[in-house]
Amino acid sequence: MERPIKRDFKRPTHINDYPVGPQYEAGFLAETNASWRTFRPVIDLDKCINCLICYMVCPDGTIMKREGKVAVDYDYCKGCGVCAHECPKDAIAMIKEEL
Amino acid sequence: MKTNKIFISGDEAAAHGVRLSRPHVIAAYPITPQTITVERLSEMVESGELDADYMHVESEHSALSAAMGASSVGARTFTATSSQGLLYMVEAMHYASGGRYPIVMMNANRSVALPWSIYGDQRDSLSQLDSGWIQVYVEDAQEALDMMIQAYKIAEHAKVLTPMMVNLDGFILTHTYEMVEIPDQDMVDKFLPPFETPNKMSFENPKNMAFSSQPDDNTEFKYQQNKAMFDAIEVIENTEKEFGEQFGRNYHGMVEEYMCDDAEAVLVTLGSITGTVRVVAEQLRARGLKVGILKIRYMRPFPEKEIMELSHKIKAIGVIDKDISFGYEGTVFTNVNSALAKSNATIFKKNFIGGLGGRDITKAEIEKMYKDLLAGISTNGQKTVEFFNLKVETND
Structure with a gap:
């Protein structure tokens, strides 16, 4: 359930700031990737029973637990709606993104 | 200094050099005129003389890919090939050098088809000068053995971390028998420290390895590779000097x-x-x-x-x-x-x-x-x- 979240990445200013070859600390997410989302899943925590089926079916691994509650990492959710479709309690609504 | 000379081929001398370097993993596919080297190594592993995993792979591309995987968990690795096999490895060669995996490879120099020929020239390895590998060419079987040991020390040096190819002329060296001095294992152990790499995949310190880069970073990684190759010159000279002092044979560096x-x-x-x-x-x-x-x-x-x-x-x-x-x-x-x-x-x-x-x-x-x-x-x-x-x- 623990997933890495986007962190601030300080761009190298000296060649020595680069790692030796393309290898770096795992799970260091430096860029977001959700710009094409048109609907966002919103979880109604009153209806949510913590069954975590949404976590199981999310193709991008963006469902996580934050302070004991199920949450979505909107930095990476692409808005596919699989979680909303599979939720047994209809606790996830797909809300149109406002530009 | 006591001597321990035996009458062996260049391929066998290379195998002894690899054995003395204590690799953890050997992944290779046989090809004339390299075959004897990997046959001897597989025999050494089978007899327990060499404590290594010998991976029987289905191609040269797999051989080098497997070597990269092993290198990424901190294993000292060896592969060997020749001619068409080297060319089949080419995609993985750039991966290995870009990924900074200090794999050592023996290449038996052989012509490339067509016309098909199993005999020697140097068109195989010389076509790969831009692949990012250190390339050394040896003159005789003794130099082949000695360079296997030196190769690990050079390739694995923190300032280098670049794979290295040791080239032996096909047949002229690989299949010709010479008296070759076999160094003592403890002398080699003293000369060649265990492999340490900053790029080690592990549960304790998980890494994202061999990732892609955007145009913003690619040039810097290539600059870094080029710098490491130039830094290798000093490492080569120092390694050569140290080898000469300890083993009494000197090949004069570059x-x-x-x-x-x-x-x-x-x-x-x-x-x-x-x-x-x-x-x-x-x-x-x-x-x-x-x-x-x-x-x-x-x-x-x-x-x-x-x-x-x-x-x-x-x-x-x-x-x-x-x-x-x-x-x-x-x-x-x-x-x-x-x-x-x-x-x-x-x-x-x-x-x-x-x-x-x-x-x-x-x-x-x-x-x-x-x-x-x-x-x-x-x-x-x-x-x-x-x-x-x-x-x-x-x-x-």
Whole structure:
């Protein structure tokens, strides 16, 4: 359930700031990737029973637990709606993104 | 120093050098004329003489890919190939150098098809100078064994972390038997420390490995690789010096100059042909001709400094290439000539193309090369590239 979240990445200013070859600390997410989302899943925590089926079916691994509650990492959710479709309690609504 | 000499082939000498370096993983696919090396290593693993995992893979591409995987968990790795096998590895070769996996590979120099030929020339490895691997070429079986040990020390050095290819001329070295000194294991252990890498995949310190890069970062990674290759020059020289002190054999680093001090005409050699050229040069010296040899050991990094310095002392230089880059000249010559251009050397230059597909290069031919060079000193015009020992007339 623990997933890495986007962190601030300080761009190298000296060649020595680069790692030796393309290898770096795992799970260091430096860029977001959700710009094409048109609907966002919103979880109604009153209806949510913590069954975590949404976590199981999310193709991008963006469902996580934050302070004991199920949450979505909107930095990476692409808005596919699989979680909303599979939720047994209809606790996830797909809300149109406002530009 | 006590000696422990045995009568073995170049392939077997290479296998002993690898055994003494204690690799954890060997992944290889057999190909003539490399086969004996990997057969001996598999026997050593089977008998327990060498404590390593021997991976039977289905191709050379898999062999090098498996070696990379093993290297990424901190294993010392070895692979070996030749000719078509090397070319089949090419995609993985760039991966290995870009990923900074210090794999050591033996390459038995052999011609590339077509026409199909199992015999030796150096067109396989010379076509891969841009793949980011350190390339060394050896002259005899002893040097092959010794360079396997040195190769791990050079490739794994923190400032280098670059894979290294040790090249042996197919058949001339791989299948010829010589007396070879086998160093003691404890001497090698003292010389070669265990492999440490900052790029180790582990549960304790998980890493994202071999990732992609955007245009914003790619050039910097390539700059870094290039810098590491230049830094390797000092590491090569220091490793060579330390090896010489501990084992009593010295190969002189990036190049070996032989009888160059007052030489007028110098032949540049790569690999086993050096031995034959030594014999001819000695004979010509006995007759009063001022000739010498520049044995290039490393093609990458390239011994530019040594060639530039030599160019001011001599009057003519010839490069023997067991290679031709069609439509231009031999690749060794191109590299040498670039260094000559930077030193503003106006000496007589000639590129001798031959020994292709295993054709012998004879003492008489080498003598003629030296005479061409000596005769060329007083001329201005020159035909730079010449295929020697063509057995037919041409329209040129």
